[in-house]
């Protein structure tokens with residue numbers, strides 16, 4: 001039987017993972033002939049780590065998900081700088097902007113999301129391009145532009161105080177720029193944080209040199225001057241970074257008659273209404289996944305790769321924590337984090353220390369952790385995330401748990417890597433345990449990068465970079481080896 005042609009549109013994080021998994025199941029290409037078309041002019045990279053690149057804590061060259069020769073060695077045809085413009089489902093052909101066309105037996109849409117531009121005057125030139133000095137943060141090219149423009153140390157406005165806006169603002173403040181976040185809601189990160197947590201976060205940000213203007217609506221960008229708000233005030237800005245949310249890229253699907261709602265609708269086998277067309281990652285909408293996070297994108301990629309190589313693996317959904325990647329701010333929120341004391345079915349324990357920049361909230365239902373917000377409590381964040389993930393009953397005395405005392409057998413502990421049980425999941429995005437890291441080290445992997453290449457740990461949201469680095473150092477020290485961490489610059 002000749003291999004089926006699988007064509008992937010998009011070469012971002014979901015597509016890269018999908019291609020890897022297909023070749024893990026089908027190393028010699030006997031089942032699947034794989035072609036990947038990516039609109040960006042470079043191979044897939046870890047988009048999640050753009051915020052640390054903006055902050056200067058991770059180098060751009062360390063973002064690549066694959067080495068240059070990767071696809072050649074695996075018999076995968078990859079074309080970068082190649083944007084698909086039309087899908088002909090009847091003929092099973094995709095046409096691209098460069099005039100090429102590609103046949104498929106199975107089509108995988110992995111086109112991601114694009115930044116949403118709020119209705120503010122002055123963001124675009126007449127030809128539709130963004131005004132000079134205005135930029136979204138979605139690609140490596142965007143990041144390079146923003147870094148370049150921030151070099152003069154001038155004031156910067158960030159439009160949007162969600163996760164991405166706060167990460168960008170903190171990163172730019174670290175570069176020495178005065179930064180103002182303009183946010184329409186009453187507190188930052190309102191999708192993940194309750195008002196008190198948002199208030200504490202606002203104080204922390206202000207101490208770190210980021211001003212947050214709340215309930216503020218931008219009306220017009222005046223190049224070189226700044227951002228004019230509805231109340232008539234001007235936020236001085238030589239550069240405006242747009243972080244007002246994203247929208248899934250669905251137009252190709254929509255034009256070809258694929259069902260689209262707030263994303264491309266898929267079932268548990270990641271199929272659209274056309275059984276030969278699938279969607280994964282930020283462009284897809286599955287009822288069990290929170291959009292815009294890498295962990296569901298990876299889990300969808302894994303499930304679809306298994307299905308298309310002959311082992312149907314239903315995808316049921318993903319519950320992924322949100323971790324802020326901002327220097328000096330340890331913030332994790334997950335699950336039912338917005339539940340209030342007015343919810344009779346929820347038990348809510350909360351502690352607020354605005355002066356200390358700390359806030360902890362635990363939501364328990366039926367003796368299980370259902371959600372949490374941890375600002376300034378990294379040990380508790382790790383412990384509670386493990387409890388949530390494993391669904392274990394929590395002790396009657398909730399307080400020590402809230403402040404980070406580990407449960408027996410959990411990952412969150414103030415003790416070092418030596419005390420961590422082997423089965424503890426260190427990297428949630430890739431389900432990598434401590435034992436898997438130890439095994440990779442024994443097989444020769446060294447440093448954060450080596451362990452990442454061998455196991456994929458830390459190549460998702462990057463939230464476990466520190467933990468993986470700690471384990472790499474601990475393993476090296478226990479062997480009397482010298483340690484360097486080559487991932488950070």
Ligand SMILES: Cc1cc2nc3c(=O)[nH]c(=O)nc-3n(C[C@H](O)[C@H](O)[C@H](O)COP(=O)(O)OP(=O)(O)OC[C@H]3O[C@@H](n4cnc5c(N)ncnc54)[C@H](O)[C@@H]3O)c2cc1C
Pocket residue numbers: 009010011012013014015037038039040047048049050051082083084085110111112113137138139164249252280281282283292293294295297323325461
């Ligand atoms: C700065 C930043 C920080 C983030 N931080 C986190 C985080 O901490 N945790 C987390 O979970 N998530 C985070 N995310 C989100 C995460 O990056 C995405 O969820 C993830 O990249 C989704 O992968 P994807 O492959 O679906 O989309 P993408 O990685 O966006 O890839 C889609 C690719 O498809 C290409 N494409 C689009 N249309 C076409 C076409 N017609 N033809 C060919 N190619 C096309 C695009 O150019 C792009 O390269 C962050 C995102 C950004 C921008």
